[in-house]
Every structure is written in structure tokens, then in C-alpha cells.
Amino acid sequence: MTRTRATAIGFIAVLLWALLALFTIGSAPVPPFLLNALTFTIGGTIGLIWVTATKGWPKLRSVPLRVYIFGTVGLFGYHALYFSALRLAPPAEASLIAYLWPLFIVLFSGLLPGERIGPLHIIGALVAFVGAALIVAPGAEGFSNSIGLALAGLCALTWSGYSVLSRKLGHMPTQTVAIFCVATAILSVPAHLALETTIWPEGMIGWTSVVALGLGPVGLAFYVWDLGVKAGDIQLLGVASYAAPLLSTLVLIVVGVAEASPTLILSAALIAGGAGLAALGSAVVQRRAQR
Template sequence: MTRANATAIGFVAVLLWALLALFTVGSAPVPPLQLTAMSFAIGGAIGVVWTLAAGGLHRLRGVSWKVYAFGTTGLFGYHLFYFSALRLAPPAQAGLIAYLWPLLIVLMSGLLPGERLRAGHLLGGALGFAGAALIILGDGAGLSGTALPGYGMALLCAFFWSGYSVLSRRIGDAPTETVAVFCLATALLSGMAHLALEETVLPATPLAWASVIALGLGPVGLAFYVWDIGVKRGDIQLLGVASYAAPLLSTLALVLAGLAAPTPKLLVAAALITGGAVLAAMASRRADKDVTQRSAA
């Protein structure tokens, strides 16, 4: 598989995450941790079926328990801190802080072997973050001092996911099938947390059930498998910047579904995010060209 193909596969995760808000709204009134447990159980089951069908079960036996602990910590930790942040702080502001993870991926990826961080990556990440800020902080509200614990949780959330994504490159020999185990373990931990902290509420309508299933199939299922391929074999810096398309596409999906109103800020945000992705792509292309020239020399 080429680096470009792996990057394209990884970007599928961004497209799927753009549907996260839409399906989450549709799944109401299922509480967050219960929703996490249900959707990750579906996502893990998909991985198990795929692994069995492809005859890849033997590849899971030789994987160290440390890899399974790492992956489960990344998925469960991200969602635990994310939901906690949204409960302890204003959702928009906490969401924006949590969305520092694409920029952190760009910055941290420069420490990986064989990767070179260029000015275009940094500028592209900054433009993408500005575009995301326009969307997430659409009401112009500032940060609240009384919500500092929630903001701290949101920052931990950003570090958890960026750290998981970048460090996945260091365990690139671990097969993508391991993600199925990560998902099932996350479902188990989320279910335990749900029983301790929440009241069980089953989906009340066929639409709610369909939304839960769709979450497990896409944003909390297939997305993690294709993301694993992208960050391990693709251009992780370009993927980091391109991830800022998720809040833009998410808002557009809500607009098309009639759950949000279109605003001029969407156009400005789209220009910033697109411009950032283009800059990052140009920087990656120059980096690849330099590597090719050095190899030829």
C-alpha cells in the first residue's frame, strides 16, 4: 500500500467523524457513556467479524498485552475526558479546546522517525484551528473561569487522542485487527462506568435505534480502523491538518438535516480549513520530493 493510498484511507475517518454529531443528536435520549458502550460494542463486533472472515485471528495472538492496553487507554481515555469536559464546561468552548488534537498531531509528528515538520504544516494547522474556532465558537462566547476543571479535561482529551494517533506509528507492526479488541475493551469499560454513573435509557424510537447502529458502524466503528491505517502508513501531518474538516462537514451535515442554520461564518471557516489543508499538502509534497532527491543522490 502506498503512502498516498494510506492517507486517503485515513481521511475516510474524518468523513465518518463528520456524522458523529448528527447521529448523536438522533440517538437521544441515550446517555453518553451508555451510548459509547453500545456503539463501541457494534464497532468491535464489526472488527471481529472482519478478522474472522479474513482469517486474521492468528495475528492477534502474537500481539503484546501492552499494545492492547495502549489502544484501549487511547480510545476510552479520549471519550471519558471528552464527555466529562462537556459536563463540567460550556460545550462549545470545551469542544474547541478538545479540537486542539489535530494541531497537536502535526506538532508531535515532527518527533517521529522519517518525518519532517515544515512551516506549511504549522501554518496549515493554525488556519485549520482558526476555521474550527469560527464554527465551534459561533456565538462569540469567551472562556468561563468557573469551568476550569472542564477545560482541563478537554485539554487532556486533546492530548490523549493526539498521543494515541502519533504513538500508533511507533507500533506500526501491530495489525489493524487489534482495533477490534480496543473497541470491545472500551465498550466494556464504558458500560461499567455507565452502570456506576448513569441511569439506563434505551432508544425510544426506530430513528434513535438506527442512529445508535449508524454510530457503531461508522464514526465509532469503521472510522477507527481506517484511521489506524492512515496514521501508521500514511502522511500523518497532512491527516492532522485535514482533520479540521470534521467540524466543518459536521455542521454542514446538521444544516442539510435541518438541525442547524447556515451562516456566512461557514464560508469563511471553509476557506480557512481548505487553505490550511492545501498548505499542509504542499509542504508534504515538498518533503516527499526532498526525500526522493536524497535517495536518488
Template sequence: MQNFPTLVGFTAILMWSALAVLTAASGTMPPFQLSAICFLVGSLIGLTAMLREPKRFRALRQPAKVWALGLFGLFGYHFLYFTALRNAPAVEAGLIAYLWPLLIVVGSALLPGERLGWHHVAGALMGLAGTALILMRGAEGGFGGGSLLGYAAAGLCALTWSGYSLLSRRFGSTPTDVIAGFCILSAVLSVICHVMLETTVWPDTSGQWLAVLGLGLGPVGLAFYVWDSGVKKGNIQVLGVASYAAPLLSTLILILFGHGQLSVGIAVACLLITGGAFLAAKDLLRRPASS
């Protein structure tokens, strides 16, 4: 039964949709410093759960390839994402980086026991079109005004998260509790990068501190745990297409908080994204409730 794990994985997408507004509310803290704090908070979520059942700490006894995958996904994605935004226009870099849902849907055909149907591809392409409308809204020029380094980092960013999500499926027997260990090591690496590359800046207000805490509890914390469960036990193709809802919901939240206005482009993007998600999920929708 994949329906419930798929819904669990979808909650990660809902949390990621709050990433932009929480980041905007967190002040001017440098990205690696922010990542270090968020990953530390995220690790506490898993550690707290494991303290209630100490035997769950055995989940941290994993082979080196599992730890390498975790660092590749969590830390590697954020390192490349921040590098992309520092070296290329945010809209264009974001568009390239957000190719990962499409790569998940297409790449899922390579997984054992999975079958890629025409509706998965069509749904992914509809979602990509809707995402492009959102991310390119108000963009000037094209891709020519930015740095090649930034665009390359954004492309690697998409490959990193899609690769991490697909490979996590191959380690389906690995307990989700190991995510706490991934967060701890990612926090340590983020501290190292911060010390080497950034100047420390602390939040000025309690509101900014609450935003940082919200990031660690949600988009850069709990989201990793539920996403891990979703991609291992749920329908990874549907999750890949549903991931296109993140930039849509993020944009709507920003509009709600006064950072933009609703437009025809946003409405069309909504139709493309939701329509693509329903198309990709048509197999689940047709299954009887007893499945």
C-alpha cells in the same frame, strides 16, 4: 507510497463529521451507555472480518503496551470528552478538545523519518482558525463561565487522541485487526462506568435505534480501523491538518438537516480549513503519479 493510506485515513474524518447529527438523532441515552453499545458494534466489524480468515485472530496476541495504548486512545478519549462536556460549556470545551489535529501535525516532527515543514504548521494554524470560527459561532461570553475541571478534561482529551495517533505510528507493524480487541475492552469499561455513574435509558423509536447503529458502524466503529491504517501507513501530517474538515463538515450536515443556517463565518471557515489542508498537502500534490 503514502497517498492511498492517507485517503483511507481521511474516510475516518468523513465518518466523524456525522457524529454530531447521529448523536442528536440517537435520543437521550447516557454517554457511557451509548459508548458501550457503539464500541460493541464497532468490535463486530473487526471480528466479522477475522472470522472469514481465522488466522487473523493472531493479531490479538499483542504485548501489554499495545493494549494499554488502545484503551488509552479509544476509551480514554471518550471518557475525557464526555467529562469535558458535562463540566464546561460545549462550545468552549469542544474548541479545546479539537486542538488534537494541531498537536498531531506539530508532534509528528518527533517521529522517525518525518520532517515538519513550515507549510504543515501554517496549514494547521489556518485549520485551527477555521475550527475556532465554527465552534465559537454563537458562543456567549468566553471561557470564564465554565468549570475548570471541564476545561482541563478537554485539554487532556486533545492530548489523548493526538498522543494515541502519534504513538500508533510507532507500532506500525501491529495489525489493524487489533482494533476489534480495543473496542471490546472499551465496551466493557464503558459498561462499568455506566453502571456506576448513569441511569439506563433506551431509545424510544426505531429512528433512534438506527442512529445508534449508525454511530457504531461509522464514527465510533469503522472510523477507528481506517484511522489506524492511515496514521500508520499514510502521511500523518496531512491527516492531522485534514482532520479540521470534521467540524466543518459536521456543521454543514447539521445545517442541511435544519439545525442551523449558513453564514459568512461558515464560508470563511471553509476557506481557511480547505486552504490549510491544501497547503499542508502540497508535497503530496507535487509528487508525480508514479510515486
């Protein structure tokens, strides 16, 4: 698989995550860890069917236990920290801090063997972050809960660390993500029983939203993201990930949940500009490497 194709496949995850907010709203009032258990069960089941269809079980048996622990900690840890942060701090504040993960991916990727980051990568990531902040931050009213914001920061570090370290596991089959999802679903059950009151989805919209989450943003997205970060342009994927909050807002506007504003146009320009700078930075780095 070429680097360009892997990058394009990885970006599918960003498009799917743009639907996360819409389907999460539709799944209300299901509590977070129960939603986690339901959706990751669906996402994991899809993966297990894929593993069976591709006869990938022998490959999975040869994967070291530490890899499964790493993947499970990445998926479960990210969502546990994210949900906890949004409970303890205002959502706008927590989301803004959590969305540092694409920037961290760009910065951390420079530590990987064979990867280089240039000034344009960093500038592009910062420009795109400003664009994302314009969308996420308007509801913030001062950073009021240090614990919640600290958890949001750990959330950003967890997902960026998971994504970058996945690159070092490039020889591991993407089918391992199915096991990560199943393990995450299993761990979410005791977390739900200990911390939440059971509330099931309401009506057709509720159940459809849960299934859609499991099929897309909490299912297929993790498989294509794994392919992207392992074989694609990880710096470009990191910056392009800032398109997720922008596209998510556009989706909410289309369905009538949010309203369009001049801020959205400015944000779109900044995110597109940041991604463009990162792409240019990748091209410059590649040309220098070929000399």
C-alpha cells in the same frame, strides 16, 4: 500499500466523524457512557467478524498485552475525557479546546522516526484551527470552568498521542482495533452503572442512530484511521481532520438542524486553505528528502 492510498483511506475516518453530531443528536436521550457501550459493542463486533473472515486470530495472539492496553486507553480515555469535559464546561468552549488534537498531531509527528514537519505544516494547521474555531466558538460565553477545559485539553493530548504513537506500532495489524473497541465497550458498562441513569434509545430514529454510530463514526472510522496514521501522510491527515467540524455543520444544515451563514463560508475557505498549505508542505519536505 502506498502512502497516498493510506492517506486517502485515513481521510474516510474524517468523513465518517462528520456524521457523529447528527447521529448523536438522533440517539438522545441515551447517556454518554451507555451510548459508548452500545456503539463500541457494534464497532467491536464488526471488527471481530472481520478478524474471523480474514483468519487474523493467530496474528492477534502474538500481539503484546501492552499494545492492547495502549489502544484501549486511547479509545476509552479519549471518550471518557471528552464526555466529562462537555458535562463540566459549556460544549462550545470544551469542543474548541478538544479540537486542538489535529494541531498536536502535526506538531508531535515531527518526533517520529523518518518524519519531518516544515513551516507550511504548522502554518496550515493553525489556519485550519482558526477555521474550525469559527464554527465551534460562537456559542462560547467566556471560559467559565477550568476543570472542564483542562479535561478537554487532556482529551486533545490523548487522541493526538494515540494517533502519533500508533505510527510506531505500524507493524501491528489493524485487526487489533477490534479488541480496543470491545475493551472500550466493556469498560463503559461500569462507568455507566456508576455515573448514569439508564435511558434506552427512543423509537426507530433513536435505535437507527445508535446502530449508525456503531457502524460508522464509532466503528469503521477507527479501523481506517489506524491504517491512515500508520502508513499515510500523518501531517496531512492531521490538518485535513479540521474538515470534520465543517462537514458536520454542513450535514446538520442539509437535514435542517442548523442554518447556513457567512461564517461557514469563511470557515470552509480557511480549512481548505490550511489543508492546501499542509499538502504543499508535505510535497516540499518529500522533494528535499529526495535530493
